[in-house]
Amino acid sequence: MIDFYALTSPNVQKIFIMLEECELPYNLKTVDVWANEQFTPEFTKINPLQKVPAIVDSEGPGGKPYTVIESGAILLYLADKTGKFVPKDKTAYFDMTQWLMVQMANLGPMCGQLVHFSKFAGPGQEYGASRYRTMVNKIFDVYEQRLTGRPFIAGDEYTIADMAAFPWLRNAAFLGLDAAKRPHVKAWVEKLEARDGVKRALAKVATITSARDTATDDQKDRYFGRGKYAVA
Incomplete structure (x- = not known):
């Protein structure tokens, strides 16, 4: 089973599409970046870059749990896992x-x-x-x-x-x-x-809510790394 850490950004949508196109089972675990949930110690252990998407595959290489970060790397990993959506030539x-x-x-x-x-x-x-x-x-x-x-x-x-x-x-x-x-x-x-897989993916993205419209100035500053969160 794949744990998929996500919200709604275009980089996240890529992974929704690949999972749906491959019909892989997954657990969606939302990380509301506007509420600064990406900065928790628990999520930072999964992705030290503190951003979504990320996946944890409980059946990774050798049957062991494996974590993948960065959307392009996740696409390549899932393509290798399934043998789908990559050319043979x-x-x-x-x-x-x-x-x-x-x-x-x-x-x-x-x-x-x-x-x-x-x-x-x-x-x-x-x-x-x-x-x-x-x-x-x-x-x-x-x-x-x-x-x-x-x-x-x-x-x-x-x-x-x-x-x-x-x-x-x-x-x-x-x-x-x-x-x-x-x-x-x-x-x-x-x-x-x-495409049916794309339709399913976009429909799931549309159901996800976030604190984007209600985020405080401090939450926005931390998200963007500005103000007191800027690093000189």
Whole structure:
């Protein structure tokens, strides 16, 4: 059985999708980051980075419990465990791996910074918001080009590279981008949204509540590492 430590972020949604697509049984254990639950000693033992997602597989390698942190690593672990959603052909496998890393190193961080500077950083942060909006637009354009002439990000197969990028690329409106400018990305998003596993995953995400709208200023400061929680 897999214990899945989660809330609702795009990085968490990837893992919901993979678990549902593979039809793996799991126990959902919510960690409300807006209520600072990620900082408890118990969760810090699971993930020293103090963030979700994380999983603990009671039937890990050798039949022993095993903990995996970082969403890209969790996707690779679950793909290895099940043998699903990774190409058998080596060239296609490394195409998939490259694009998984593109999401982890570029798409996710750039979108995350744009959300922070445009929605949470407060006044006087126009430079940050402008810079990251530019970077996000550029990476969306890269995905638009990538999805021109191929059905999925890694090529002909639906893989964990698609699962990784999907929660971010479907958020164009939330990010302040015009989805209509990227018709191939838009069509790909709609194709993935129609999958039963994706539908189940998004439905479960929609049931999760958090303290985001009621978090105190101190809780927000601790979450973002600012104010008295900033490290010089």
